[in-house]
Amino acid sequence: MSNHLDQLRDELDQVNIKILDLINERGRLVKEIGDIKKSQGMKAYDPVREREMLDHIIDQHQGPFEYATVKHIFKEIFKAAKELQEGDYRETLLVSRKKKPSDTIISVGDISVGNGENQFIMGPCSVESQEQVNTVAKAVKQQGVNILRGGAFKPRTSPYDFQGLGEEGLKMLRHAGDQYGLKVVSEITNPKDIELGTKHLDIIQIGARNMQNFDLLKEAGKSNKPILLKRGLAATINEFMNAAEYVVTQGNSNLILCERGIRTYETATRNTLDITAVPILKQETHLPVMVDVTHSTGRRDLLLPAAKAAIAVGADGIMAEVHPDPAVALSDSQQQMDIPTFEHFMEQLKQPHAVVNNG
């Protein structure tokens, strides 16, 4: 009995290999057909041809499988064939891991982003005065953070809200950075101001609302500064990757991606932190990925758990907002940390077992 079973299994093993050979033979034919169709400007998908093949297959079909089962199997085979052809058609994105399997490490002067160590980007939502940004810079430096943030060009929902100090703000940020030995990052909103960013900043940020401002992306791509690109409010991961591609195609591959929450029906948080976007982006692209816990949650009480989660799923760093007196901040007063809260936040994250890292 068991002999017979073994014998049948042996036969099945051989059939499996025959199927495998046939599938691969089919794949080679399909690729050749794909090349011809491509050269004639034809699309990979041809439903009429698929229908003809299915009809022909069903004519020949004798069981024991049900018709529906055979149809399902062949539809999967056609789908795989189409993907094989489209893989040849589709340009592989420069930002994709398929194009570059190794991690991209971004050098910002003497610090690195994406080298396996977590980097923190901390600072006020808006630069309001030299004194304000200096106070934060000092606290940030004391916690061992390397990068200071601060908004100077503020894309605000209401035109009546504080719009930022513009170039003056960039200069104040630069001054604070130089004084405390910190790299500085700030958002640029207009393509013509990329030049100002290049002059005053170490990293140029492109914000969520501008993720698909293609002129801005292209201009950023012409600069030699590292770019921090935030995911758009309602952007899919694919749209996010394509936005990054706009920068890279212009020659600048010093790009850091930043998940900052997306808009969903949930109202408990300002946005919904799409935590799985981090491992997906790490798998799909070779770029470093950071998480902005302030904008994704909009809640001070969630900053620490969100940061731990981000690190646990493989983020290369965390961005959050810190203000000497959030209650009187000119923007985002609800969600910025005051300095003692920030110190507690950093101390908690530095605990040896704060996060069970996936690495």
Ligand SMILES: O=C(O)C(=O)C[C@]1(C(=O)O)C=C[C@@H](O)C=C1
């Ligand atoms: O016959 C073709 O034109 C093919 O490209 C081959 C093939 C197939 O797998 O058989 C692939 C995709 C099309 O949707 C239809 C058929």
